[in-house]
Amino acid sequence: MKKSGIKWHVVVFLAPAVLVYTAIMIFPLFNTLRLALYTEVDQVRQFAGLDNFRTLFGDAHWSGQFWNALGNNFWFFFVHMIVQNPIGIALAAILSHPRLRFAALYRTAIFVPTILSFVIVGFAWKLILSPIWGITPDMLKAVGLKWLYAPYLGKEEYALTTLALISVWQFVGIPMMLIYAALLTIPEEVLEAGEVDGITGFSAFWKIKLPLILPSIGIISILTFVGNFNAFDLIYTTQGALAGPAFSTDILGTFMYRTFFGFQLQLGDPHMGSAIASGMFGIILVGVCIYLFGIQTRLRRYQF
């Protein structure tokens, strides 16, 4: 029997995924990068080379907004890294404790917000924190901490951190689940061997479990990074496209949306918007590359 050189079944089985992925991911991505090189003069699209990027980084008005958004984005990411991921790891460690009762209930309760829509989360938290109808002022008053209350979402100094913490509340379930799964894969023998050597309790966590789940923590960090630099929904639903107060919650996603689609009397500018989107793409690409080549290759993996 003669065998055909091309394995057709491979092509056939790959085709749907490749076609769909190309149509809805790869093509739009490259088209956006292309669009960033054009501009519109008198309703005619013209090739403009890198002019849009020159405006974005050279013009004081544009670059001011860009750096503000980028700075806010880094703060947003920083809050997630120092709050969401440690809490996620701690929760996973507690949940994986064999003597904990109702573990499944806690696991589900903590994970549920992750599957809620941003609109619901944003709206619910806006109501909870509202100075007029919210329960926060009364609850703080009940425990004698009324002085702690401020209209957090309306104050420039608190708004971004508050939103970051809301996002942490929503997504803390994801690192928890990933770490939980990683912790479950650690074989009992390793822990028992440690116990024989006198490593128990907290030191077992620090000296045995943590090194073994480091690759998972790396993955979580990069997922957080990509998620945060693509974030948009929560800010948009709570603060609107102008990301108030006074742009203090403006991140790259809202800046791009406002520019691309326009806002109120501002007409949309797809070309400048694409330039910002390209900038976001570049930043995420660099971040992911640093992780892949700088960190992941140095992580030690253990096989059992």
Add this chain to the structure above:
Amino acid sequence: MNRKLLSLALLGSTILGSAAAAEVTLTIESWRNDDLTLWQDKIIPAFEAANPGIKVKFTPSAPAEYNAVLNSKLDAGSAGDLITCRPFDASLALYDGGHLADLSGLEGMNNFSDVAKSAWQTDDASASFCMPMASVIHGFIYNKEVFAELGIEVPETEAEFFAALGTIKADGNYIPLAMGTNDQWEAATMGYNNIGPNYWKGEEGRLALIAGEQKLTDAQWVAPYEALAKWGEYLGDGYEAQTYPDSQNIFTLGRAAIYPAGSWEITGFNAQADFEMGAFKAPVMNAGDTCYISDHTDIALGMNAASPNAEAAKTFLNWMGTSEFAGIYANALPGFFSLSNHDVAMEDPLAQEFVSWRGECESTIRSTYQVLSRGTPNLENETWGASVAAIKGSKTASDLGMELQNGLSSWYAPHK
């Protein structure tokens, strides 16, 4: 796919319609889907009774999608004969793109003042391309019961206005002003552009700013920010996070005394509030000064340049200039006032109050809407932020004027 089906259906219905009888069917594109029953039950029957042989269909789409849907329909040649016009640049772009017909010669146009027409004209006012329909007027709505309880007279001057706010605050039972800064636009629209015209003398100042003869750093443009800076202490606790619906609810629940308003609130407030409301216009500096009100042009109707039924469409547009149309529209939608020169009798007392100011004061429109919000940074959006900053006291009025002027000078030739 849906859009294709829709346009096929529309196409089919026009063919069927024209085949059935030798009469013309006009289709109206609009974003006012709230007004569908008003058109079907009142406006269209009145027009068809007066103009046999012309049928009218009102086919609105969702407000947020209107501009995009309309543009694609116009490009595809499937748009209706009559097109509801957004004010200023959005419609001007359609006219420049050849989608809207020049209506300057229509006799119905004579029933409108220059200010009314300004939102739908070319920059040199040589061509008008939409027939003005309605405007919204700015002022303050107040709780009459609270005013009676505290013995406050309706304020006429700025000093009386702040004295009234002081009395309400001293009493402590009501929030003096129901407004928040979370959504930002209220501070600019119901704050700055509400009280501002009295300082910059309405059209005189607005046009001088567009011409480059006045600057945003001039006293008359900075002073409204100084007044707004004094509002902060009269807003409710935590106003920084108070949203637009919050403010509406606080007022209609009777927890606040004064609501900086636009007349579009009338219908909603009538339904929600169970106390008697009154309205007063933006306070003037000294008693007896000429008053200016923001009577903002909001909605108009234009003609698709590619319409095969141009004559019938013109008949309809001319009819819109009559007092009959003005009366039906204004009474069905209190708070959206006819822009025509006709004396329209309105039944709603609050709406009457608002519209009565037209007789006493000079009308103008929001200062940032015409021409000045064409570039980047966008003056309207910047004004939102500036008004909020003034109320919060995070920046001084003169700094705000300077910032806005710098932004405007960076792209607008007459200010360079």
